Amino acid sequence: MKNNIRMSRNVVRQSQTELAEAVGVSRQTIHAIETGKYTPSTLLALKFARHFGCKVEDLFQLEETDG
Amino acid sequence: MRHNFTTMKNPYLLPNKFRLIGYLLLVPGLVAGIFFFYLDYSPSWLDFRVFTFYNDQFFGPKAMFSLIEDNIGNEVAAVLFLLGAVMIAFSADKLEDEFTLRQRFEALVWATYVNYAILLLAVLFIHGMAFIHVFVVNLFVVLILFYLRYRYLTWKSAKTADNEE
Numbered sequence: 001m002k003n004n005i006r007m008s009r010n011v012v013r014q015s016q017t018e019l020a021e022a023v024g025v026s027r028q029t030i031h032a033i034e035t036g037k038y039t040p041s042t043l044l045a046l047k048f049a050r051h052f053g054c055k056v057e058d059l060f061q062l063e064e065t066d067g
Numbered sequence: 068m069r070h071n072f073t074t075m076k077n078p079y080l081l082p083n084k085f086r087l088i089g090y091l092l093l094v095p096g097l098v099a100g101i102f103f104f105y106l107d108y109s110p111s112w113l114d115f116r117v118f119t120f121y122n123d124q125f126f127g128p129k130a131m132f133s134l135i136e137d138n139i140g141n142e143v144a145a146v147l148f149l150l151g152a153v154m155i156a157f158s159a160d161k162l163e164d165e166f167t168l169r170q171r172f173e174a175l176v177w178a179t180y181v182n183y184a185i186l187l188l189a190v191l192f193i194h195g196m197a198f199i200h201v202f203v204v205n206l207f208v209v210l211i212l213f214y215l216r217y218r219y220l221t222w223k224s225a226k227t228a229d230n231e232e
Contacts, residue, residue, distance in 0.1 A: 016228070024164070025164040025165070025166065026162040026164055026166065026167070027228055028166065028221075028224045028225050028228045029164050029165070029166035029167075030228075031224070031227065031228035031231065032166055032224060032228075033166075035231075037224075038166050038169065040165065041165050044165060
Protein backbone atom coordinates (compact mmCIF):
# COMPACT_ATOMS: atom_id res chain seq x y z
CA MET A 1 0.00 0.00 0.00
CA LYS A 2 1.34 3.42 -0.90
CA ASN A 3 0.50 6.63 0.89
CA ASN A 4 0.71 10.38 0.46
CA ILE A 5 1.24 11.28 4.10
CA ARG A 6 4.62 12.92 3.56
CA MET A 7 3.34 14.91 0.57
CA SER A 8 0.19 15.99 2.45
CA ARG A 9 2.30 16.98 5.43
CA ASN A 10 4.60 19.04 3.23
CA VAL A 11 1.61 20.80 1.64
CA VAL A 12 0.46 22.06 5.04
CA ARG A 13 4.11 22.62 6.09
CA GLN A 14 4.02 20.44 9.15
CA SER A 15 6.88 18.55 10.74
CA GLN A 16 6.60 14.88 11.61
CA THR A 17 6.47 15.88 15.26
CA GLU A 18 3.55 18.27 14.71
CA LEU A 19 1.59 15.70 12.72
CA ALA A 20 2.34 13.04 15.33
CA GLU A 21 0.96 15.29 18.06
CA ALA A 22 -2.12 16.12 15.99
CA VAL A 23 -3.14 12.49 15.44
CA GLY A 24 -1.89 11.10 18.75
CA VAL A 25 1.04 8.89 17.82
CA SER A 26 4.83 9.11 18.13
CA ARG A 27 7.10 10.71 15.52
CA GLN A 28 8.65 7.31 14.90
CA THR A 29 5.20 6.04 13.88
CA ILE A 30 4.78 8.86 11.36
CA HIS A 31 8.21 8.10 9.95
CA ALA A 32 7.45 4.37 9.71
CA ILE A 33 4.18 5.10 7.87
CA GLU A 34 5.79 7.58 5.47
CA THR A 35 8.54 5.16 4.57
CA GLY A 36 6.08 2.27 4.07
CA LYS A 37 7.42 0.24 6.97
CA TYR A 38 4.12 0.32 8.82
CA THR A 39 0.50 0.29 7.63
CA PRO A 40 -1.70 2.22 10.06
CA SER A 41 -4.97 1.00 11.54
CA THR A 42 -8.29 2.14 10.06
CA LEU A 43 -8.74 4.41 13.08
CA LEU A 44 -5.42 6.15 12.52
CA ALA A 45 -6.03 6.40 8.74
CA LEU A 46 -9.35 8.12 9.47
CA LYS A 47 -7.59 10.51 11.84
CA PHE A 48 -5.09 11.40 9.11
CA ALA A 49 -7.97 12.04 6.67
CA ARG A 50 -9.77 14.22 9.20
CA HIS A 51 -6.57 16.12 9.94
CA PHE A 52 -5.81 16.83 6.29
CA GLY A 53 -9.48 17.39 5.37
CA CYS A 54 -9.61 14.69 2.69
CA LYS A 55 -10.79 11.11 2.14
CA VAL A 56 -8.79 8.12 3.32
CA GLU A 57 -8.45 7.02 -0.32
CA ASP A 58 -6.71 10.31 -1.10
CA LEU A 59 -4.02 9.38 1.43
CA PHE A 60 -3.77 5.60 1.02
CA GLN A 61 -3.97 3.57 -2.19
CA LEU A 62 -3.69 -0.14 -2.86
CA GLU A 63 -0.89 -1.30 -5.14
CA GLU A 64 -0.80 -4.18 -7.65
CA THR A 65 1.22 -6.24 -5.19
CA ASP A 66 -1.50 -5.93 -2.52
CA GLY A 67 -3.59 -8.51 -4.41
CA MET B 68 4.52 18.60 24.26
CA ARG B 69 1.64 16.46 25.49
CA HIS B 70 0.61 13.38 23.55
CA ASN B 71 -2.79 11.82 23.86
CA PHE B 72 -2.22 8.31 22.58
CA THR B 73 -5.64 6.92 21.93
CA THR B 74 -5.23 4.55 19.00
CA MET B 75 -5.37 0.81 19.65
CA LYS B 76 -4.48 0.74 23.33
CA ASN B 77 -3.37 -2.62 24.62
CA PRO B 78 -5.41 -3.57 27.69
CA TYR B 79 -2.79 -6.14 28.72
CA LEU B 80 0.03 -3.64 29.28
CA LEU B 81 0.74 -2.40 32.78
CA PRO B 82 1.01 1.33 33.57
CA ASN B 83 4.46 2.81 32.95
CA LYS B 84 5.29 3.20 36.67
CA PHE B 85 5.35 -0.61 37.02
CA ARG B 86 8.70 -0.66 35.17
CA LEU B 87 10.47 0.96 38.13
CA ILE B 88 8.73 -1.42 40.55
CA GLY B 89 9.85 -4.25 38.25
CA TYR B 90 13.52 -3.24 38.56
CA LEU B 91 13.13 -2.93 42.35
CA LEU B 92 11.94 -6.56 42.43
CA LEU B 93 14.21 -7.99 39.73
CA VAL B 94 17.57 -6.79 41.07
CA PRO B 95 17.18 -8.29 44.57
CA GLY B 96 15.66 -11.38 42.93
CA LEU B 97 18.74 -11.77 40.73
CA VAL B 98 21.14 -11.34 43.65
CA ALA B 99 19.09 -13.73 45.81
CA GLY B 100 18.96 -16.24 42.93
CA ILE B 101 22.75 -16.25 42.62
CA PHE B 102 23.14 -16.82 46.38
CA PHE B 103 20.36 -19.36 46.90
CA PHE B 104 20.52 -21.35 43.69
CA TYR B 105 24.04 -21.15 42.25
CA LEU B 106 26.03 -20.71 45.48
CA ASP B 107 23.70 -23.11 47.32
CA TYR B 108 23.29 -20.74 50.29
CA SER B 109 20.43 -22.00 52.49
CA PRO B 110 20.15 -19.98 55.71
CA SER B 111 18.11 -21.66 58.43
CA TRP B 112 15.94 -18.54 58.92
CA LEU B 113 14.39 -19.35 55.55
CA ASP B 114 13.35 -22.88 56.65
CA PHE B 115 9.57 -23.09 56.72
CA ARG B 116 6.75 -25.59 56.62
CA VAL B 117 5.10 -24.97 53.27
CA PHE B 118 2.17 -26.45 51.40
CA THR B 119 3.06 -28.52 48.34
CA PHE B 120 0.97 -29.92 45.50
CA TYR B 121 3.69 -32.46 44.76
CA ASN B 122 7.16 -32.97 46.23
CA ASP B 123 9.63 -35.57 44.97
CA GLN B 124 13.06 -35.51 46.65
CA PHE B 125 15.92 -37.69 45.38
CA PHE B 126 16.54 -39.28 48.78
CA GLY B 127 13.27 -38.63 50.55
CA PRO B 128 9.62 -39.50 50.57
CA LYS B 129 7.20 -38.23 47.97
CA ALA B 130 4.40 -35.99 49.14
CA MET B 131 1.16 -34.77 47.59
CA PHE B 132 -1.13 -32.02 48.86
CA SER B 133 0.61 -31.81 52.21
CA LEU B 134 2.91 -29.68 54.36
CA ILE B 135 6.66 -30.21 53.97
CA GLU B 136 9.85 -28.68 55.40
CA ASP B 137 11.53 -26.48 52.82
CA ASN B 138 14.10 -23.72 52.54
CA ILE B 139 12.21 -21.05 50.62
CA GLY B 140 15.25 -19.13 49.38
CA ASN B 141 14.90 -20.39 45.80
CA GLU B 142 11.18 -19.65 45.76
CA VAL B 143 11.66 -16.09 47.06
CA ALA B 144 14.35 -15.40 44.46
CA ALA B 145 12.29 -16.86 41.60
CA VAL B 146 9.12 -14.98 42.58
CA LEU B 147 10.99 -11.65 42.86
CA PHE B 148 12.78 -12.18 39.55
CA LEU B 149 9.72 -13.41 37.63
CA LEU B 150 7.42 -10.64 38.89
CA GLY B 151 10.13 -8.05 38.19
CA ALA B 152 10.83 -9.36 34.70
CA VAL B 153 7.13 -9.46 33.77
CA MET B 154 6.62 -5.91 35.05
CA ILE B 155 9.65 -4.59 33.14
CA ALA B 156 8.73 -6.38 29.91
CA PHE B 157 5.05 -5.49 29.91
CA SER B 158 4.93 -1.99 31.32
CA ALA B 159 3.74 0.51 28.75
CA ASP B 160 6.27 2.98 27.38
CA LYS B 161 5.57 6.67 27.90
CA LEU B 162 5.06 6.94 24.14
CA GLU B 163 3.02 3.83 23.45
CA ASP B 164 0.93 3.63 20.28
CA GLU B 165 -0.14 1.12 17.64
CA PHE B 166 3.31 1.04 16.04
CA THR B 167 5.01 0.15 19.32
CA LEU B 168 2.34 -2.52 19.85
CA ARG B 169 3.32 -4.07 16.53
CA GLN B 170 6.97 -3.90 17.56
CA ARG B 171 6.03 -5.67 20.80
CA PHE B 172 4.28 -8.38 18.82
CA GLU B 173 7.26 -8.83 16.48
CA ALA B 174 9.66 -8.96 19.43
CA LEU B 175 7.50 -11.53 21.23
CA VAL B 176 7.34 -13.83 18.19
CA TRP B 177 11.09 -13.46 17.64
CA ALA B 178 11.83 -14.16 21.31
CA THR B 179 9.62 -17.27 21.27
CA TYR B 180 11.41 -18.68 18.22
CA VAL B 181 14.87 -17.98 19.65
CA ASN B 182 13.87 -19.34 23.06
CA TYR B 183 12.77 -22.66 21.58
CA ALA B 184 15.82 -22.81 19.31
CA ILE B 185 18.00 -22.48 22.43
CA LEU B 186 15.89 -25.12 24.19
CA LEU B 187 16.25 -27.52 21.25
CA LEU B 188 20.03 -27.07 21.26
CA ALA B 189 20.06 -27.64 25.03
CA VAL B 190 18.01 -30.84 24.66
CA LEU B 191 20.50 -32.12 22.09
CA PHE B 192 23.77 -31.05 23.69
CA ILE B 193 23.29 -30.73 27.47
CA HIS B 194 22.87 -33.94 29.45
CA GLY B 195 22.51 -35.30 32.96
CA MET B 196 22.04 -33.13 36.03
CA ALA B 197 23.34 -30.10 34.14
CA PHE B 198 19.98 -30.00 32.40
CA ILE B 199 18.38 -28.62 35.56
CA HIS B 200 20.20 -25.36 34.80
CA VAL B 201 18.48 -25.33 31.41
CA PHE B 202 15.09 -25.47 33.13
CA VAL B 203 16.02 -22.67 35.48
CA VAL B 204 17.40 -20.39 32.76
CA ASN B 205 14.47 -21.24 30.48
CA LEU B 206 12.07 -19.74 33.04
CA PHE B 207 13.41 -16.29 32.25
CA VAL B 208 14.99 -16.39 28.80
CA VAL B 209 11.86 -15.63 26.78
CA LEU B 210 11.13 -12.52 28.85
CA ILE B 211 14.71 -11.30 28.64
CA LEU B 212 14.92 -11.94 24.87
CA PHE B 213 11.58 -10.24 24.31
CA TYR B 214 12.56 -7.12 26.22
CA LEU B 215 16.00 -6.81 24.61
CA ARG B 216 14.54 -7.33 21.13
CA TYR B 217 11.75 -4.82 21.75
CA ARG B 218 14.19 -2.22 23.05
CA TYR B 219 16.39 -2.81 20.00
CA LEU B 220 13.43 -2.32 17.60
CA THR B 221 12.31 0.91 19.30
CA TRP B 222 15.90 2.20 19.37
CA LYS B 223 16.36 1.37 15.68
CA SER B 224 13.14 3.09 14.60
CA ALA B 225 13.96 6.17 16.71
CA LYS B 226 17.46 6.34 15.25
CA THR B 227 16.21 5.97 11.67
CA ALA B 228 13.55 8.65 12.21
CA ASP B 229 16.13 11.01 13.74
CA ASN B 230 18.52 10.52 10.85
CA GLU B 231 15.94 11.16 8.15
CA GLU B 232 13.96 14.10 9.49
